[in-house]
Amino acid sequence: MNSRSKKQQWIWLPLAVALASLAFTLSLGAQVQTQTKTSVGYPTTDIQVDRAKVVLVDGNDLVVKTEQGKLVHFANIPESARATVDGQELSIHDLKPGMMLQRTITTTTTPEMITTVKRVKGTVWQINPPESVVLTLENGKNQQFKIPKGTKFTVDGQPTDAWGLKPGMKVTATKITEAPEEVVEQQKLITGTTPPEPSPDLPILVVLLVPEAVTPTPPAETTAAATPAPLPKTASPVPLIGILGAIALIAGFGLRASRLRAAKVRT
Numbered sequence: 556m557n558s559r560s561k562k563q564q565w566i567w568l569p570l571a572v573a574l575a576s577l578a579f580t581l582s583l584g585a586q587v588q589t590q591t592k593t594s595v596g597y598p599t600t601d602i603q604v605d606r607a608k609v610v611l612v613d614g615n616d617l618v619v620k621t622e623q624g625k626l627v628h629f630a631n632i633p634e635s636a637r638a639t640v641d642g643q644e645l646s647i648h649d650l651k652p653g654m655m656l657q658r659t660i661t662t663t664t665t666p667e668m669i670t671t672v673k674r675v676k677g678t679v680w681q682i683n684p685p686e687s688v689v690l691t692l693e694n695g696k697n698q699q700f701k702i703p704k705g706t707k708f709t710v711d712g713q714p715t716d717a718w719g720l721k722p723g724m725k726v727t728a729t730k731i732t733e734a735p736e737e738v739v740e741q742q743k744l745i746t747g748t749t750p751p752e753p754s755p756d757l758p759i760l761v762v763l764l765v766p767e768a769v770t771p772t773p774p775a776e777t778t779a780a781a782t783p784a785p786l787p788k789t790a791s792p793v794p795l796i797g798i799l800g801a802i803a804l805i806a807g808f809g810l811r812a813s814r815l816r817a818a819k820v821r822t
Contacts (some may be wrong), residue, residue: 587674592670592672594668594670598665598666599663600662601664603660603662604659605660606621606655607620607622607658608654608656609655615631615632616629634647640746641748641749655747656746659744664737667738668734669735672730673730674730675698676728678725681722682720684718686701688720702717703730709728709729
């Protein structure tokens with residue numbers, strides 16, 4: 556009878572252990588000490604600038620034309636959205652066709668490394684290497700822990716793995732995890748300018764310029780041949796006129812003398 560009773564006890568023991576493990580699974584509370592450390596790296600900044608011209612404003616819908624000539628439709632723009640145009644904050648309803656808008660998006664990405672250190676102390680109650688271990692914590696409750704691959708335990712100041720654990724051993728387990736993350740911050744700034752108002756219609760002055768007639772200049776050789784050479788200063792016509800006058804005077808005196816001679820002969 557005692558043998559049968561002992562046999563039943565051995566049969567029920569694993570089941571009782573399993574039930575006990577389930578009953579106290581993952582209720583760390585204050586028994587597990589957790590420390591988190593965040594290391595911040597150097598941030599990087601990316602600036603994107605887009606320019607476009609307002610084509611249509613219909614309610615809360617906006618249609619713009621980009622510098623590349625592409626039409627972009629923004630639907631259901633919130634009432635809180637503002638654009639700084641010529642120093643004034645305007646809502647979607649204040650935008651007019653022809654306005655030039657500029658959107659500046661500044662994206663700052665900061666890398667972070669989050670290191671989490673978890674420490675637990677307890678007495679080994681059950682070990683299932685290398686998958687899990689059940690520890691009796693300082694508050695007297697049993698706690699089941701999964702054993703990550705490569706986990707080391709400290710027993711009496713000596714490191715060991717899951718296969719070296721035995722029931723009744725006092726152990727200290729430390730789990731360190733590192734998780735890289737990126738913190739992204741984005742700022743959007745919309746500015747713009749109003750197109751200048753068209754100037755009033757003014758009369759247009761038309762000036763007709765008539766080019767002057769220009770006489771073509773003949774070549775140097777032709778000009779020299781056609782134009783007579785000027786007389787030297789010594790070839791003056793005054794001496795010639797004096798000689799001709801003297802000859803005429805002499806001829807007059809000679810003619811008169813011949814007439815007088817003819818008259819005397821007749822007498």
